[in-house]
Amino acid sequence: MEKFTITTTNDQYDVLIDYGLRHQLDTLCRSILEGRKKALIISDTKVYPLYGEEVKKSLARLLPVAHVTVPNGERAKSLEVYRDLLTTCIEEELDRNSIIIALGGGVIGDIAGFTAATYMRGIPFIQVPTTLLAQDSSVGGKTGINHPLGKNLIGAFHQPSAVVYDIDMLQTLSDKEWLSGFAEMMKHAYIQDPNYLAWLKEHVNTLDDIKKPSIRSSIRRSMKIKATIVEKDEKEAGIRAFLNFGHTLGHALEKVSGYGELTHGEAVACGMLFAMRLSNTLQLSTWDIEEEKAWFQAIGYPVDIVFQYEPEALIEAMRLDKKRTSKGLTFVLLKKAGEPMIQTVKETIVRQLLQRKEASS
Amino acid sequence: MEKFTITTTNDQYDVLIDYGLRHQLDTLCRSILEGRKKALIISDTKVYPLYGEEVKKSLARLLPVAHVTVPNGERAKSLEVYRDLLTTCIEEELDRNSIIIALGGGVIGDIAGFTAATYMRGIPFIQVPTTLLAQDSSVGGKTGINHPLGKNLIGAFHQPSAVVYDIDMLQTLSDKEWLSGFAEMMKHAYIQDPNYLAWLKEHVNTLDDIKKPSIRSSIRRSMKIKATIVEKDEKEAGIRAFLNFGHTLGHALEKVSGYGELTHGEAVACGMLFAMRLSNTLQLSTWDIEEEKAWFQAIGYPVDIVFQYEPEALIEAMRLDKKRTSKGLTFVLLKKAGEPMIQTVKETIVRQLLQRKEASS
Numbered sequence: 001m002e003k004f005t006i007t008t009t010n011d012q013y014d015v016l017i018d019y020g021l022r023h024q025l026d027t028l029c030r031s032i033l034e035g036r037k038k039a040l041i042i043s044d045t046k047v048y049p050l051y052g053e054e055v056k057k058s059l060a061r062l063l064p065v066a067h068v069t070v071p072n073g074e075r076a077k078s079l080e081v082y083r084d085l086l087t088t089c090i091e092e093e094l095d096r097n098s099i100i101i102a103l104g105g106g107v108i109g110d111i112a113g114f115t116a117a118t119y120m121r122g123i124p125f126i127q128v129p130t131t132l133l134a135q136d137s138s139v140g141g142k143t144g145i146n147h148p149l150g151k152n153l154i155g156a157f158h159q160p161s162a163v164v165y166d167i168d169m170l171q172t173l174s175d176k177e178w179l180s181g182f183a184e185m186m187k188h189a190y191i192q193d194p195n196y197l198a199w200l201k202e203h204v205n206t207l208d209d210i211k212k213p214s215i216r217s218s219i220r221r222s223m224k225i226k227a228t229i230v231e232k233d234e235k236e237a238g239i240r241a242f243l244n245f246g247h248t249l250g251h252a253l254e255k256v257s258g259y260g261e262l263t264h265g266e267a268v269a270c271g272m273l274f275a276m277r278l279s280n281t282l283q284l285s286t287w288d289i290e291e292e293k294a295w296f297q298a299i300g301y302p303v304d305i306v307f308q309y310e311p312e313a314l315i316e317a318m319r320l321d322k323k324r325t326s327k328g329l330t331f332v333l334l335k336k337a338g339e340p341m342i343q344t345v346k347e348t349i350v351r352q353l354l355q356r357k358e359a360s361s
Numbered sequence: 362m363e364k365f366t367i368t369t370t371n372d373q374y375d376v377l378i379d380y381g382l383r384h385q386l387d388t389l390c391r392s393i394l395e396g397r398k399k400a401l402i403i404s405d406t407k408v409y410p411l412y413g414e415e416v417k418k419s420l421a422r423l424l425p426v427a428h429v430t431v432p433n434g435e436r437a438k439s440l441e442v443y444r445d446l447l448t449t450c451i452e453e454e455l456d457r458n459s460i461i462i463a464l465g466g467g468v469i470g471d472i473a474g475f476t477a478a479t480y481m482r483g484i485p486f487i488q489v490p491t492t493l494l495a496q497d498s499s500v501g502g503k504t505g506i507n508h509p510l511g512k513n514l515i516g517a518f519h520q521p522s523a524v525v526y527d528i529d530m531l532q533t534l535s536d537k538e539w540l541s542g543f544a545e546m547m548k549h550a551y552i553q554d555p556n557y558l559a560w561l562k563e564h565v566n567t568l569d570d571i572k573k574p575s576i577r578s579s580i581r582r583s584m585k586i587k588a589t590i591v592e593k594d595e596k597e598a599g600i601r602a603f604l605n606f607g608h609t610l611g612h613a614l615e616k617v618s619g620y621g622e623l624t625h626g627e628a629v630a631c632g633m634l635f636a637m638r639l640s641n642t643l644q645l646s647t648w649d650i651e652e653e654k655a656w657f658q659a660i661g662y663p664v665d666i667v668f669q670y671e672p673e674a675l676i677e678a679m680r681l682d683k684k685r686t687s688k689g690l691t692f693v694l695l696k697k698a699g700e701p702m703i704q705t706v707k708e709t710i711v712r713q714l715l716q717r718k719e720a721s722s
Binding site: 086091118120121147152157235 | 371444447478479480481482503504505508510511513515516517596597681
């Protein structure tokens with residue numbers, strides 16, 4: 001089993017990665033669970049039928065367990081679902097000595113984490129991620145839901161008590177979900193580790209490559225990069241913002257295309273390529289865009305989809321980004337692999353680049 | 362001007378107390394406000410017309426200011442009002458470099474604080490309390506809203522960047538509001554400081570006594586007691602729970618009577634007297650209940666109102682309290698002034714005492 005510890009300002013928690021961990025939650029998390037009144041598994045209608053009862057069984061050896069499911073997908077991150085989850089917490093008589101288990105992908109981690117962050121002013125929770133994307137989102141304590149006017153605008157920083165990543169559960173992912181998660185792994189390599197990036201470029205050139213057992217060893221590498229960054233900057237006052245590489249345009253693409261059309265990772269992949277083009281345009285870098293784009297396309301990312309949307313609509317959406325300032329749109333740019341930087345870019349420059357498909361090819 | 366600093370795990374903030382401070386927010390909070398994008402004043406329909414424009418004027422000397430009002434009273438602490446406040450934050454284009462100003466009583470502090478705690482995963486806020494009750498609630502970082510099934514069940518710990526208490530604004534309080542706030546001051550004396558309690562018993566024996574200028578000097582004493590406790594126990598893992606003296610039954614009374622019928626302080630006053638009776642019953646103390654009750658009644662608290670409600674309804678409401686455990690109802694009891702203790706009490710004992718009016722008189 002891979003194991004490492006994340007230390008934040010007030011807390012410390014373990015990340016465990018291996019096959020079959022869902023059957024051993026009682027032994028793996030005994031010190032966290034023992035003596036608690038109750039555990040509530042929050043999952044979704046897709047994941048719970050696959051793994052819910054196994055997780056429940058392993059927890060039930062230690063404490064009473066209830067479960068609740070929400071609709072699968074981004075639409076679950078609504079104020080209405082949040083309210084219903086709080087109602088469940090009350091009806092199941094959870095107290096401050098109870099614990100929430102987030103069983104699912106990033107959406108479940110976000111909404112179950114936000115419920116844990118705000119029920120009775122905060123109760124503990126454990127992340128049990130089931131997707132490749134959640135290798136990224138399960139670490140770092142960001143929780144949240146969407147407002148009708150923008151994604152993740154409501155939320156809190158609330159660190160999990162543990163992250164238990166059973167990579168067995170990845171086997172039921174769809175192709176789109178593999179792609180979505182791998183984009184964040186690419187991101188970790190781009191912003192932090194040129195050697196890791198070179199390894200990925202050598203070993204992953206098709207969708208099937210992502211699914212190979214060998215790639216799972218790099219999950220730890222990615223999670224460790226994420227962990228190192230959030231340890232240094234728990235509340236995104238500084239370097240944590242580098243993790244938003246690809247996300248300024250990525251979030252806008254998700255919004256303008258209608259949530260669910262593009263996966264988060266697909267949108268972030270488009271955003272990363274765009275950020276590299278922008279870095280070149282601003283003469284900060286000399287990326288071979290042709291080459292980078294070819295890699296993204298070979299794996300299966302829809303890198304040209306950005307040109308299907310109105311530039312103005314994308315810019316309008318980017319203006320609502322949490323990372324915006326009043327002087328333009330804020331991007332994470334990349335001088336080279338491992339050298340990210342934050343820069344506010346004038347809208348006119350962004351607009352030009354969104355219009356010129358030819359410039360990217 | 363009275364001033365003291367509160368130090369919490371990650372933060373430090375000043376509490377300022379004096380007449381007329383609402384006109385000087387720019388100079389008093391310059392280091393907090395300067396360079397920020399925008400301030401949003403969150404107030405209610407009763408307070409804003411009285412003091413809102415004055416507060417706005419003083420802030421506007423430093424940064425752009427917007428304002429929004431919510432309905433006056435406990436009903437504002439709903440998920441619906443919370444959602445509307447988030448919408449306002451987005452529409453006013455607040456970013457993480459913006460700040461919320463909570464102008465009002467405890468309800469405004471709670472909901473504006475929770476909005477600040479969760480908008481974009483947390484932005485800063487300043488407490489500008491306008492009631493006597495808010496001398497208590499503005500310190501300590503508890504924020505929250507109500508769920509239809511229970512009070513304050515949704516919330517977060519989020520420390521303000523400053524508490525600016527302009528005691529000029531107390532002059533527009535109603536009698537009920539004076540009474541409500543003074544109960545928490547009595548509470549501070551009961552749980553922490555026998556000398557302060559003796560002083561209050563000597564100097565405050567009618568409603569009018571509360572309104573005298575001399576009592577305002579004790580506001581600092583109360584706020585300091587609260588501050589000392591929350592400094593030691595920011596997230597209510599231990600001694601902070603003593604501040605719940607009178608609150609187990611108090612919250613239940615507020616709920617069963619229908620929020621708004623009894624003020625928070627009236628309910629807490631009834632709860633404190635009940636907790637002292639319970640302490641006697643459990644042979645932990647030898648309070649002269651007759652004498653204590655006479656003091657409460659002379660000031661104007663409706664101490665017998667507890668017997669107008671069904672004991673079962675009150676017990677049912679207490680079961681939902683955040684402080685409950687599985688073994689009974691949790692009370693803060695009082696061996697003597699300054700010696701509080703937490704104890705779980707069997708429901709049968711509580712039930713008996715709720716039924717026996719004669720025992721209290």
